[in-house]
Amino acid sequence: MAETNAQHAAYDSKIEGNIIFTRVDTAINWMRKNSLWPMPMGLACCAIELMGTGASRYDIARFGAEVMRFSPRQADVMIVAGTVTYKMALAVKRIWDQMPAPKWCIAMGACASSGGMYRSYAVLQGIDNLIPVDVYVSGCPPRPEALLEGLMKLQAKIDKESSALSHFKTEAPAEAAGVPA
Ligand code: SF4
Numbered sequence: 001m002a003e004t005n006a007q008h009a010a011y012d013s014k015i016e017g018n019i020i021f022t023r024v025d026t027a028i029n030w031m032r033k034n035s036l037w038p039m040p041m042g043l044a045c046c047a048i049e050l051m052g053t054g055a056s057r058y059d060i061a062r063f064g065a066e067v068m069r070f071s072p073r074q075a076d077v078m079i080v081a082g083t084v085t086y087k088m089a090l091a092v093k094r095i096w097d098q099m100p101a102p103k104w105c106i107a108m109g110a111c112a113s114s115g116g117m118y119r120s121y122a123v124l125q126g127i128d129n130l131i132p133v134d135v136y137v138s139g140c141p142p143r144p145e146a147l148l149e150g151l152m153k154l155q156a157k158i159d160k161e162s163s164a165l166s167h168f169k170t171e172a173p174a175e176a177a178g179v180p181a
Pocket of ligand 1: 044045046047081082083109110111112116139140141142
């Protein structure tokens with residue numbers, strides 16, 4: 001038996017049709033990481049670079065992430081691109097809450113990551129004050145290549161998740177975990 005990846009998959013070329021062996025976690029993660037549907041949360045100038053990332057020159061479809069969705073019900077990765085003012089912050093949080101799990105968040109640019117140069121009374125000092133961020137992309141603004149690198153980092157993170165196990169954990173009745181009813 002030859003192994004294609006010691007950790008993730010193997011195949012047996014002696015069996016007709018080349019049967020591939022893998023793990024449930026690996027299969028789920030492979031599907032998830034290659035079909036991320038972004039919620040483009042464009043709030044300021046970084047959003048222009050986010051739009052540029054969707055252009056043919058950068059071809060975000062190589063990563064299966066070209067399906068930008070403007071309904072939170074259809075998205076699983078929020079890309080926060082721009083300055084998060086307090087006026088908008090709770091709207092961003094509401095949209096995040098409406099996205100079904102599993103979901104991930106990329107903070108694109110200095111403003112979304114830390115408030116950037118706006119150390120002011122009107123600006124939230126990082127979207128991670130409200131929602132969990134998986135990947136931070138530096139820059140003011142980051143170029144599309146930087147966002148794509150952030151996307152690849154998110155894919156690598158998803159690849160290591162225990163998808164099947166966590167699913168069974170949430171599905172299991174509370175008594176099974178020793179929690180009194
Ligand atoms: S990080 Fe820079 S480019 Fe991005 S929203 Fe803030 S000021 Fe604009």
